[in-house]
Amino acid sequence: MRRFKIPNMSALLAFEAAARHESFTHAAKELFLTESAISRQIATLESNLGVRLFVRSKQRVMLTRAGRLYGTQVRRALENLDRDTLSIIAHGSGGGYLELAVLPTFASQWLIPRMKDFNDRNPDVRINMGIRTDLFSFEESHFEAAIHYGKPTWPGTSSDYLFGEEVVPVCSPSLVAKTVRKPQELLNYPLLHSTTRPDAWSRWFANVGVEDSATMHGVRYELHSMLISAAAAGLGIALVPKFFVDEQLPQLGLVIPFAATAVEESAYYLVYPTELSHGKPLELFRTWLLEQAAAYNARRR
Numbered sequence: 510m511r512r513f514k515i516p517n518m519s520a521l522l523a524f525e526a527a528a529r530h531e532s533f534t535h536a537a538k539e540l541f542l543t544e545s546a547i548s549r550q551i552a553t554l555e556s557n558l559g560v561r562l563f564v565r566s567k568q569r570v571m572l573t574r575a576g577r578l579y580g581t582q583v584r585r586a587l588e589n590l591d592r593d594t595l596s597i598i599a600h601g602s603g604g605g606y607l608e609l610a611v612l613p614t615f616a617s618q619w620l621i622p623r624m625k626d627f628n629d630r631n632p633d634v635r636i637n638m639g640i641r642t643d644l645f646s647f648e649e650s651h652f653e654a655a656i657h658y659g660k661p662t663w664p665g666t667s668s669d670y671l672f673g674e675e676v677v678p679v680c681s682p683s684l685v686a687k688t689v690r691k692p693q694e695l696l697n698y699p700l701l702h703s704t705t706r707p708d709a710w711s712r713w714f715a716n717v718g719v720e721d722s723a724t725m726h727g728v729r730y731e732l733h734s735m736l737i738s739a740a741a742a743g744l745g746i747a748l749v750p751k752f753f754v755d756e757q758l759p760q761l762g763l764v765i766p767f768a769a770t771a772v773e774e775s776a777y778y779l780v781y782p783t784e785l786s787h788g789k790p791l792e793l794f795r796t797w798l799l800e801q802a803a804a805y806n807a808r809r810r
Contacts, residue, residue: 516554521583523550524562528572528580585649592651605634607790610641610655614733615777618753619805620656627797634790642705642731647782654781654791663780669795671777671802672809675751675770676713679763681743689767692717699745700727701736709748709773716771737761777802 526536527547537544555562562576572580592608611620616638624636641655644663661668678695689695692714700710702725711724730736733749740747741762751770754761779798781791 514557516557520550520554521587523547524554525580525583525587527551527563527570528576529584531570531572533570588651605788605790607634607636607788607794608651608653609636609638609794610645610650610652611638612642612656612658613640614737614750614753615656615658616640617734623801626801627794630797631793634793636790636794653788654779654794657778657780659775659778661778661780665782666780667783668778668780669799671779671798672806673776674773676709676748676773677751677754677765677770678713678746678748678767679737679754679758679761680740680746680766681762682764684743684746685764685766692767692769693719693721695746695767696721696723700724701739701745701747702727702729703733703736703748704729704731712773713748713769713771717769737763 522540523536523542523546526539527533530536530539533544533547533551536542537547540547551562558579560575560579561573562579563570564573627634627636639652641650641652644657644659645652645655647653647655647666656671657663657668658674661670680698684698696719703709707729708725710727714721714724727745728739730739733753736747736749737754739745740749746766754763758764779795781795
């Protein structure tokens with residue numbers, strides 16, 4: 510039996526909006542209420558909780574430490590409620606949703622161009638995609654599966670191997686005016702690095718027999734799409750997965766200055782919490798994705 514009274518939804522919505530904006534005025538505009546209505550809802554909430562959530566100072570409000578913590582918790586709870594509501598609506602249609610975390614460039618270059626085939630085969634199932642580039646806790650997020658690049662060592666999950674990766678240097682033809690005959694000559698130009706794979710260049714150079722601390726020098730970008738754009742703009746030489754650029758070098762305005770690829774030790778995996786492995790949307794997507802990965806591997810061979 511519940512021993513306390515949960516705040517009403519109107520108060521929680523008012524508080525979440527005010528906490529996110531740290532402004533009663535902006536919260537009122539977002540919720541189509543008056544500023545005084547927001548103020549009353551939050552005052553009632555503070556009274557019921559016995560905790561001060563905001564400090565009022567002249568014409569502005571600021572979250573207290575307790576308010577900031579509660580704001581994060583309320584926001585997460587509302588997001589979960591929103592997701593669960595959509596999920597139960599989907600069950601009524603006989604289909605379902607899969608919340609999938611993806612790597613942005615992988616999704617745009619490899620996965621999304623293939624998704625029409627999945628949609629045609631499974632018209633009642635929808636795949637929602639959001640970006641995650643690092644490991645995260647499934648329990649603390651709304652995601653039910655992820656496309657992961659690395660090792661199959663994600664705690665509490667099951668994983669399916671998709672395929673490995675070759676990387677290749679690319680740059681604007683205006684940057685490298687003459688033929689590069691030896692890999693160490695690439696060190697005469699700026700190297701563009703990935704923040705998620707900081708030692709990629711040093712591994713590539715080691716693979717072609719070059720050991721030099723200069724392989725770690727250069728600016729860093731978080732996304733491969735940013736690396737590709739920077740290389741096309743003549744900012745330096747980027748090391749990117751070959752399948753991101755293989756069939757569109759001219760369209761991207763790129764060339765390969767030195768024709769040597771390196772096979773990375775890591776690979777792409779579909780990862781999901783073990784206890785969710787029998788959900789229908791995940792089961793359908795997993796079967797289709799492994800089929801697509803097998804076909805892709807066969808073409809590469």
